[in-house]
Amino acid sequence: MSASTCRVALLGVGCVGVVWLLGGWGGPRVTEVVSAGAFFVLGVSALAVSGVAARRSHGRRRIAMVLLAAGLAGWVIGDAVSNYQRLWLQDVLPFPSLADAGYLALPIAVGAAVLVLPIGHAGTFRTRLLLDGVIVAGSVFLVSWVVVLRRAADGERVGLLAEAAALAYPLLDVAVVTIIIVLLIVARPGRRATLALLLAGILLMAASNIVLFYLMVRNAYERGDALDAGWVASLVCFGLAATYNWGHSPADSDVLEAPSRLGTWLPYVPLVLAAVAGSVYLFDSTAAVVLVVAFGLVAAILSRQFLALNQNRQLATALAQQVSRDGLTGLLNRRRLVDRIDEALHANRRPSSLAVLSISVDHFRLVNDDLGRSVGDAVLIQIAERLTSCVPVADCVARLDGDEFAVFVEDLGTTPDAAARKVLEAFDSPFTVGDVDVTLRPSIGVGIASQAGDLDGEALLNRADTAMRIAKAERVSAIRICDTASASPSGDRPQQVVVDQPGPEGDLVPAQAIGLLRRAIEQDALTVVYQPQFSLPEHRITGVEALVRWPQPDGTVLLPDRFLPLARRHGLMSALGDVVVRRALNDAELWHRFGFDVPVAVNTPATSLTDAHFGSRLASTVEAHGLPASAFVVELTEDFALTDMDRVHTVLNLLRDKGIRVSIDDFGTAYSALNYLRDLPFDELKLDQTFISPLVREPRAAAIVEAVIALAHQLGVAVVAEGVEDADTAQRLTEYGCDTAQGYFFSPPLGFDQLLAFLAENRQLARDGVDLATPTH
Structure with a gap:
């Protein structure tokens, strides 16, 4: 059933009951039965609607609907006890009775529900609103007592317990009415329908309860009177209020907000009237009631002022935070x-x-x-x-x-x-x-x-x-x-070197790959392939270069140009280099056991050269694998920036003294720092693919390559050409005196098992005297 259908049904039954009771159709006995039936049907219906609202709602709205349902359940039970006593047992219901406990549960539950109900702006001021309700209720009751209720009580004494129970009805109703009014003032427009209906229900019930008290002290009330129409209408309002809480509602902010000006001064208006009335009738015969209520008002006022001071301090603190703090992190601004x-x-x-x-x-x-x-x-x-x-x-x-x-x-x-x-x-x-x-x-x-x-x-x-x-x-x-007034930074202090030559950011893997790459390095999930290097012009294998790859969960494999910039930028090059060195040495140890005396070249981060112990540590690692030092080649990419040339020179000399060869990789790109060729001790110079690929079609490029090869030979170092893709380029490099070449013309990068097979095949071809000048792979 939809919310609109429930509203129509509640209004229909409620209108019939109200009109019947106001008209007094059928006489006292009939109206008594109609009253009892209307109370039961509307009470159970409102209870059911509240239960559905609680089940369909969430958070504070659900708690509010549960409280409303509990109050309605108490009211229905109390009315059932009353009807059983009156209609079934044909007995006069004593006052107060167990039925009154059920009736009183409803205004208490409604008051609790509206305090829990999310209305948008109340925030941390809910306790203050409750105290406002108590102050206004006490003030209104005190005025009502002096003006109306005191005279009714003086008409005929019905006992202290009966008077207390009778007074509890209007007192609770007035308190809840006040709380709802204050909440309505601060509520957002979209949240006011529920509060307005609850307010209407409590007002109708409060009016009926006050008249009931007046009639009861004179024994003039009979079940089925027109007065019952007020309770019938109030039950309809409670049921309608619940229908506005079917489903989700927007979340409410807990930001501390100041109450409205009207909400601040509202409790003091009736308080002034109560003070005047209480002072006039302080020495009346009913002064005990006045004193009790006055004492409660003083306690509520003191509590309210304490809360107001505390909340003002919170507001001041929040304002100071907004002025001096960052809203997200809480740091200073x-x-x-x-x-x-x-x-x-x-x-x-x-x-x-x-x-x-x-x-x-x-x-x-x-x-x-x-x-x-x-x-x-x-x-x-x-x-x-x-x-x-x-x-x-x-x-x-x-x-x-x-x-x-x-x-x-x-x-x-x-x-x-x-x-x-x-x-x-x-x-x-x-x-x-x-x-x-x-x-x-x-x-x-x-x-x-x-x-x-x-x-x-x-x-x-x-x-x-x-x-x-x-x-x-x-x-x-x-x-x-x-450290000076100028903008130039000092350069003579220890600096942490971070090499960073990334490609276009659009080519990088997403940001989460940073963590995934770190995890792959830690879990040794990277793989290494090897590209053979061939001597010219014999085209015989003289070494291999270790190349790292990053397998992905979807079966694809990322090449170094996709993740090495990421590793450089985030300080992972050293850890990645350690993985490649360890894997390459493990594999080289195996192919040496098979009789393949082929060295392996591994790219080494330039930052390692600032470590004075790098050379001795690497030599010890190579020796621990049972390999000669000549089986390992350190390749340094030219796109590095070295800030301590003396230490770099010392480390490279130590590597060469240990028998480990040093190669400068990717010559012809990045800085093209010729002074590195002059100052650094090395054994091999590798020409980058972008440097040698145009030499067949561009004479200027060919002249430069030829000159670089000649320069390297004059410096006493060997030359390796990378990225050789065709026979013409290989032939031209051979004519220029290039020592070694690698590329797809000779062989693509191979996995370990493929490399073993390739080495075995080439060794067999060499034994058979096959001319290897023209590659067959």
């Missing part, structure tokens, strides 16, 4: 951070101990674009938590804008450079949102205060921001330091 820096600069006698770290999360846009802003917000919150853990004082961290943060270093017992490195380490582990791992890296600019009085907080923050943007643009160091 830029304005408050600048104030903190200014305070420290004026108070600190050693300004050089003050610094600001400006932090930008690189490529954070990918997270929002690929995973959604909700995930991005969750990651920002985690970043804020990690940055806060980096400093002893949490209020030294601020969110400046979007994916930019700042940390104020103020006499924290550490150098600004060390603080920056600690921040950098905070990004080492991925940020986890649900089942998604997101790995991010920051660019950090350090602004250091110099002389006292030469700058303010905004200038120091701008200095750090300038250094950060230089680090972000150069992509060489994750940390830049600026």
Whole structure:
């Protein structure tokens, strides 16, 4: 049954009952039966509708409907006891009785329901609204007592318990009416239908209860009177209110909001009238009632004022938070951070101990674009938590804008450079949102205060921001330091080298691949294939190059150009390099056992060359696999930036002294730094495919390749050509004196088993004296 059908049915039955009772058709006996039947039918119907509303609703709305259903159930039970006593037993129902307990349950339940019901703006002021209801109810009751009810009670005494029960009806009704009125004032327009119907139901019930009290103290009430029409109409209103709660409703905000002006002053209007009435009749014969109600009013007023003070403090705190805090992370905002820096600069006698770290999360846009802003917000919150853990004082961290943060270093017992490195380490582990791992890296600019009085907080923050943007643009160091009034960062401090030469961002896998790549490295899920290298002009295998691949769950395989930029950007190159070296050495150990004395070349991250122990550690690893040092070739890509040439020179010399050959890979791309050829000790120079592919059709390209080969030979190093795709290119390289070549003209990259078969076949062909000048593979 739909909500509209229920409304029509409730209105139909209610109208019949009201008209019948007001008309008094059929005499007292008939109207008594009609009254009892209408009460039962409408009470049960309203109870059923409330139950359906509770089942179809959620959250606070469901709780409100459960409370309303409980109140209606109490009313139906109470009325059933009354009818049984009157109609079945033909006995006069005593007052008060168990039926009154059921009747009184309804206004109590309605009051609780409206306090729970989501109406949009009440927020944390619900307790205050309850107290407002108590104050207004007590005030109205006190005035009603003095003006009307006191005289009715003086007409004929019916006993203390009976009077208390009779007074409970109007008192509860007035309290609930007041609460609903206050809630209606602050409710959103779409939430007022339920409150308005509940208010109508309580008003009708309150009016009927007041008249009932007046008639009962004079023994003038009979069941079936026109007065019963008021209760019939009130039951219809309760049922209609429940029909407006079938289904879902919008979520309500818990944001702290100030009550309306009317809601603030409403309780005091009847309170003034109650004070006047109470003072006039304080010494009346019924003064005990006045004193009790007055005492309750004083307690309610004091409680309300205490709540008002507490809520005002909360509002002031919330306002201060909005002014000085970032709404998402709770960190300081830029304005408050600048104030903190200014305070420290004026108070600190050693300004050089003050610094600001400006932090930008690189490529954070990918997270929002690929995973959604909700995930991005969750990651920002985690970043804020990690940055806060980096400093002893949490209020030294601020969110400046979007994916930019700042940390104020103020006499924290550490150098600004060390603080920056600690921040950098905070990004080492991925940020986890649900089942998604997101790995991010920051660019950090350090602004250091110099002389006292030469700058303010905004200038120091701008200095750090300038250094950060230089680090972000150069992509060489994750940390830049600026310690003068000029914008140029100092370059003589220890820097963390981060190689970053990514391709177009559109070619990268989605942002979640950062975490997946880290997991693949940790779980050794990457694979390695090997591309054979052939001597020219004999075309005999002289070595292989290890090439990494990343298998995907859907069966596809990502090539290095799709994920190596990601690994470079997020500091995974060293871990990835370790995986490839370990796999290549394991495989080389096996093919050497089969008698294939073929060295393997592995690309090595340039950052490894800044490690003084890299050479000895690699030599020990090769030896541990039972391989000669000559079985391993270290390939260094030319697209690197080396900041400590002395250490790099030492490491490369150590590798060569150990017998490990060194090759400069991808010559002809990126920096084309000829001074590397002059300064670095190496054994082999590899020409990139893009460098040698045009030589057949472009004379200028051919002349350059020929000159580079001749230059390498004059330096005493061998030359390897990569990406040879056709016989003409191979022939031309042979004519120029190139030593070795690799590419699809000779062989595609092969898996380990394919490589073993290929090596065996080529060895057999060589034994058989087959001319290998023209490749057969």
